[in-house]
Amino acid sequence: MELVCPAGNYPSLKAAVDNGADAVYLGFKNETNARNFSGLNFRDRKLEQSLTYARDHQVKVFIAINTYPQAERWQLWRDSIDMANALNVNAVIVADIGLMEYATQNYPELPLHLSVQASATNHESLRFYQQHFNIRRAVVPRVLSLSQVQNLVQHSPVDLEVFAFGSLCIMSEGRCHLSSYVTGESPNMCGVCSPARAVTWQHSGEVLETRLNNVLIDRFERGENAGYPTLCKGRFEVNERLSHVLEEPTSLNTMDLIPQLAASGIKALKIEGRQRSPAYVAQVVSVWRQALDAYYRAPADFRVDGVWKQTLKNVSEGSQTTLGAYSRPWQ
Amino acid sequence: MKLSLGPILYYWPRQVVMDYYEKMASTAVDIIYLGETVCSKRREMRLHDWLELADHLTKQGKQVVLSSMTLLEAESELKSLRRICDNGDYLVEANDMSAIQILAERQLPFVAGPFINLYNSPALKVLVEQQMRRWVMPVELSRLALQAIHRGTEEMDIRHRFETEVFAYGRLPLAYSARCFTARAYGLAKDDCNLICLQHPQGMNVKSQDQQEVFTLNGIQTQSAALYDLREEMSEMKHEGVDVVRLSPTLEGMVEVIQAYDDARHGRAIEAVRAEGQCNGYWHQGCGMDHQSSDDLKAD
Incomplete structure (x- = not known):
């Protein structure tokens, strides 16, 4: 399984790359991506520097252009697709069907990943995006249980990526106002x-x-x-x-599920947290790299190391972690 | 402008639903959306009940649309969805991309519901080419956004191929989750929820610690606490080319609400909306919970 890691700025990107990311995902410095926070994201020289750093270390780069273009300012989103294509990135993460249509028409070679913001929770939805826009991969919303994820992999026309660790959105992403x-x-x-x-x-x-x-x-x-x-x-x-009427402050941690996710055919694990510090990214990515390496060395003997667990707990919201919808304690 | 009655978002006993629609049949609404859109465990009304009701309302001169579920996770839910899509008579409101995929494969026309994320004209064009006949604007969009979208579709020469519907009255559906918040409020697991939503025909009120009403819990759906009400904005909606005005069912007072909207669309005088407990912010490009009274509007 590919380890897909967050890069909110250049130091975080370096931290992800240095600690064992297989891919990094990042956004441009504007509202075209779902972590449009001040002080975050990339443009100009830093962007080029970041891409060079990732490529020099054989790490893939995905660009998130995963908000829904505002009608009055469509040009900004369109330009972002143009730019991502010109940068020759490994994939663009998108949610809006208008933007997907634009990308497919103009850059048929540009690989598209379906963002979690598109809320595709079943294989019929995935087929829509695959047939119309040839998406190569979809990020699965954090609302499905493990057995539902396993079932989805079996019927999905495209590769699937799931959230492995980080802040927990409890609403169906893309469907929360x-x-x-x-x-x-x-x-x-x-x-x-x-x-x-x-x-x-x-x-x-x-x-x-x-x-x-x-x-x-x-x-x-x-x-x-x-x-x-x-x-x-x-x-x-x-x-x-x-x-806490809707949810307690807690973070998602699926490390216990690595064997089940790998066996089910999940292709990539996503670490959430483009808004987090480079130190956070370094710690979390390093622990996940060790866990995945340990799993692939000896799948049958995989056990979550106590130190890994403690490291992740320390950096989690409210110092609490949960398997979230994967285990559904509330079901 | 046509008036529509949206799908019932709450869980009401079967007889209450039947009696409700009997009453609605003699109101001025032109279109009635029927079906369960929130939770697949709500089975007081089965598909054949909805279809019987649909036939009955059609005979009374209403256009009926069958609404489908919003969050589909299980194979059994897709199966139910296919049955709705294969009903053979009625237009379907798709509330998830899976419904659009199923309907498009069958080359059937459809309505795109408010949780199909359509925020710009190129996105609308994709669905118009799949036979979308009408879309319900996402509730968080404003009058200005609608203007830009309509302008874009005019430039693409597709504006004549679809109708625009605006959610104008009712508690705003704001979010969906896998989790059931009503069950959680009772300390119940989702699988053993005892269909507790039946006890809350208008949802459960959520207040802040200083007693401000913030949200309404409705099973896996979270709604606004305030009632969205655009009756004073009817002339603006008309001006923007809105074709259908959606009124979302509440258990009490719906006949009067429909009457007021019918008066407003015919230019008859209506009573001003009380600001307290009401909102209209989204339409005016503000926070959804805000309310601008008509006096504020005049001062603009």
């Missing part, structure tokens, strides 16, 4: 979720309140670990009971 409902900006249109410009951290006595566009997302007592106010991870009241 929570962020634009509260802040006006969404992953689909702007490449952001719960944008930093809308966040306030406010002390009220002993309590720290986090708000998103003035909507109270959570309150933390002194000593509690205060997380970033992502809407789906807030504490709200339902039936007069206070809880």
Whole structure:
């Protein structure tokens, strides 16, 4: 299985390459990609430098152009496809069918991967994208259980990539407008979720309140670990009971499933986290490289090493990890 | 402009559904969408029930469209989807690309529902070529976005080949998850949910810790807490060439809502919308939860 790693900037890209990535994925410095955060992403000289570094180390480069082009500014997305093609990258990760049509018509040789933002959760959907746009690979949304993933591989007309580690989106990706409902900006249109410009951290006595566009997302007592106010991870009241109504802050970690995923025919594992630091990328990629190498050396003897587990736990949201939808404890 | 009644997004007992549509048959809506779009465990109404209802409503002069599921994970769900697509009589609303694939293979026309991500005219063109007859604009898009999309489709000379429908009234469907949040609120596993959604015919209210209503839980779907209401924007929608105005069913007060929209489309005076608990921000290119009163609009 190919290890596909996040590169939010040049130091992260170097960290991924140096620690054993098979491929890196990155975005241009604008809202054409789903991690459009200030200080992240690539353009001009740094972009060329990054591509050269990856290629010199035989690491593939994928460009994410995986938001939905805003009608008024279609040109920006179209130009991004032109640029990715000119850069001769290994694949472009896309979600919008208009953009796929443009790429297929103009650059039939440019390999397309279907972004998780396209929400293709079944083989009929995958066939649509394969037949019309010749996609080579699809990234599977984080809503399927392990047995559903295994079933999908059997029926899929294209190679599949799954999320292996990182922040956990609990909604069906590409089908969530929570962020634009509260802040006006969404992953689909702007490449952001719960944008930093809308966040306030406010002390009220002993309590720290986090708000998103003035909507109270959570309150933390002194000593509690205060997380970033992502809407789906807030504490709200339902039936007069206070809880994480949608999801607890936690990270996805599928390392235990490496043997099952490999046996089922999954072709690539994706590490989430273009917004994370180079140190984070280095640690996570290094541990996953070791785990995959250990698995392929002796598949029958594969065991998750305690040190790997601890390293991943330490860098996880709320220091908690879960198998998420793969195991569905809530099912 | 035509008025449509969207699919019922909640889980209501069979008899409630039948009685509801009996009432709706004599309202001014032109189009009625029937079917389950949220959760495949909701089986009070089976496909043959929907089809019987469809025949009945058709005889009463309504155009009926069969709506299909949004999040399809299991093989059994694809099987049910194929049965809907093969109904032989009624147009189908596709809410997932799998439905479009199945319908396109059969060379059948379809409606693209609000969770088919169509954000620009080149994307619309792809589906028009697959016989898309109508699309429901994603709820987060604005009037300005719609203008740009229509302009683009006019330039491509395809605007005459499809109708545009705008979600105008109801709690906004905002997100879908594999997880059931209603079951979670009761501490129940999804497989043993006891069909708890039946107890929440208008969903469950989610409040912030300072008592602001934020969302509504409806099984695996998360909706807005506020009611989206564009009745005061009817003339703007008409101006933008909107063909169909979608009203999403609520258990109470729907007949009055339809009456108000019917009045508005015929230029008759309507009462102003109360700002509290209402929103219209998406249409005005703002946060979805915002509300601009008509006075604000005049001040622009």
